[in-house]
Amino acid sequence: MTDLITLQGVNKYYGDYHALRQIDLKIRQGEFFSLLGPSGCGKTTLLRTIAGFEETSSGSLHIDGRDMRGVSANHRPTNMVFQSYAIFPHLSVGENVAFGLRKDPRGKAEKARAVERALEMVGLGGYGGRRAHALSGGQRQRVALARALILEPKVLLLDEPLSALDKKMREQMQVELMRLQRQVGITFILVTHDQEEALVMSDRIAVMFEGEIGQLDDPETLYRRPNSKRVASFIGLMNFLRGRVTEVGAQIEVEVAGLGRCAVPAEQAPAGAAPGDMSIGIRPETLAILFEGETTDRRVVRGMVDEVVYYGDMTYYDVRIEGVEKPLTISMKNLIGRPVLDVGTATRVAWDERSLVLLAG
């Protein structure tokens, strides 16, 4: 795949505030790319920089090989779905969708057909004549999509497009956005603070903190091998333990507080890991409570149930283990015949050295 968007050394200041710090980023043709991070991390600023609503303070931005310096938003091959959707309230649905076609040389009838096709694509066939402000949130979102996609941009930018919708609607739109993206084949760049949304939808995700990109990877790598403590704690649940690297080789020898000596595969550690103190991460679902009579060939440590949170399909246990600073969170599927333990129960926990992640920072 070729690179469609290239950012090099992009900085953005608002007065003294450094909103984007030295961003280097390549976004590929046809991928579903997400900018993920907590509020104020600069993800929206980065998106608006690509759209042409913010100027960069330094650095360069190329889209499809063209330098975007001095190119205003209306001349960029990008279109945007705004967080508020920005549906023009004084125009009908059809007029909203046709808004960008003013300079299109096609005839009136042909444009009308294009509008109808775009509306059908987002599941709003026949809505062209409706007033815009009578639409529901989900429908507005679809109009915004149709309005942007009808112009066949090289990149579609989505600024938290699902945050205003309720949970059910959000999940439905997630699937629909992925379908749309595959159908039209153009690059989508999504800004979101919802890690689940990013994991579900994206080909690649850039996690941003304080104006910097913390990690850029596909969803699975991001989840399995976060490169730092802040990425690990932002994406999914993660237990953190204290550890000490003693030897670096084909495998990395670590002394983990409470768990003892372990050999961790080298790819589970950041490049250039050296002997010394490090944080160790372990996901709740890679730990398991051993119920009465169960045996395992994995390593086992003893502990006591400190807290039980029942979720229906799952139960989350906090288990206190001697030598471990904070109780470990363990998630267990509620299979048939499996009891829910009480607080205070002594228990055994199975774990695996292959599921340990060494974390920088």
Place this chain on the structure above:
Amino acid sequence: MRKDSRLSDEERRTIALISVPFVYALLLLALPLGAIVLFSFWTQDFLDIDTAFTLDNYREALSGPIYRTLIGRSLWIAGSVTAVTVILAFPIAYFVSFHVQPSRKSLWLFLITIPFWTSYLIRVFLWKVILGYNGVLNTSLQGVGLIDEPLTFILYNANAVVITLAHAFAPFAILPIFVALEKIDRSLLEASQDLGESKVTTFLRVTLPLAMPGVVAAVLIVFIPTIGDYVTPRLVGGPNGLMIANMIQTQFLRLNNAPLGAALAIIAMICVTVIALAFVWLNRKWLRSR
């Protein structure tokens, strides 16, 4: 860290836009006010202006008994008008904000603002008709038999000025208070009652402090222009109800003594500013001390 000191495009456009009305205000407000200040340090010599710097105008304005009386009376009347107007206005603003259905609020505001937009001169004159010796009020009261002799303390004195101006500035007082009351999150009042306050103490401890910015705005927006009112004292004030604006007008248009008029105008403005600032400061102090 390198700071980006360039102006962004957006900032440049904003500055360009706002400079249009700003330059207009500079030319037509700042410049003339500057000229007034300058004039107040000069003297009128028949038809010519003597541009030698002098404080004589201020000395005369501050020592002449007539000027001192007028300034004192103007401040007193403006203060009374402000107090009366704001005290009368608060319950109305409260009523519209808290007791009127949301869909009918704008109708009420509309009704309140309409009299304000009808000819000021004629409105003031009509108060003369209402309050006069043979006026509407006296003839009605006599007709009903409540009084035998017409009331005379309500026209051609300071009382008449206060009544008329309280009427003229009513919407100016109601609207800012209403806006402040509207901003109050209603759940705060429920929270206060939930925490054991009665309706009255909730009003005193929650509603009133939160409405204070509106009250302050109302006080300033009534007090400041009232000082400079010319029409009302002239029409209903009688000789003992005249205010400083009438003297300023006399100096400028009748006695052709612009420098003294300018000095009077500046003294009036300084008094207003000092009182307004003191009021805002006291109010802040009061709100903070609670």
Place this chain on the structure above:
Amino acid sequence: MSLRIYAIAYLIFLYAPIVLLPIFAFNDGSIIAFPLQGFTTQWFGELATTAALHEAVGNSLTIAVVSALLATCLGMCAARAGTMAEFPGKRGITGFIMLPLVLPEIIVAVSLLVVVVRVMGLSLGNWTIILAHTLICTPFCIAILNGAFQNLDRSMEEAAMDLGQSRWGAFRLVTLPLVAPGIVSSLLISFTISLDEFIIAFFLSGNSPTMPVYIWGLLRFPDKLPVVMALGTILVALSILLLTLAEIMRRRGLARAGLKDTGGFL
């Protein structure tokens, strides 16, 4: 409940003088006092034949139309800038532009008088009143237009630009239609203010007075008072008409932007 009674009493206080206007305007007696003398329309007839009044009305209309247009333009610049970038000093500048709202009008009047006559040596005329009225109307226009511009989602214009419009095109096609009702009510309000303004016109008018200055002159002649009442009745009717129009425009603007009504135009 007692609050409602108070509110109604207050409204009576507010409307008392205005209610008297038509009563005396149609009263067949030259003294403005009760008891009433019978019905007549002669005072309105007298209005129609007074040439000096017609001239004054003409002056006032010219001044009011021009001031309303100028003030609304200035107001749009300021209101629009209000929704854009923040920069140091912006609050101060806006505050200064809004200053005429609280400045006693007599101060504006005498200071302009000094500059025009004493400093620049020019003679007074309608243009001096227009300049001053534009100055005092602008804050009102800004207050009205601020509401219109701030109700507008910033991303509307960005969306229009994103869809290929230039900055000006986005303003013309999206912003302008959405704030149009605000512009109309700004024009109407500033027109009304200018038409009614007395003090500044009193100081700054040249040889031909404006309508309020003309009325002021009439007030000195007791036998002219019924005519003033008739004129006042017409003015009140006209003001109410204009204000109702302004209010309807404002509500339509809110409806168009799909917003809830939050209060009056001040």
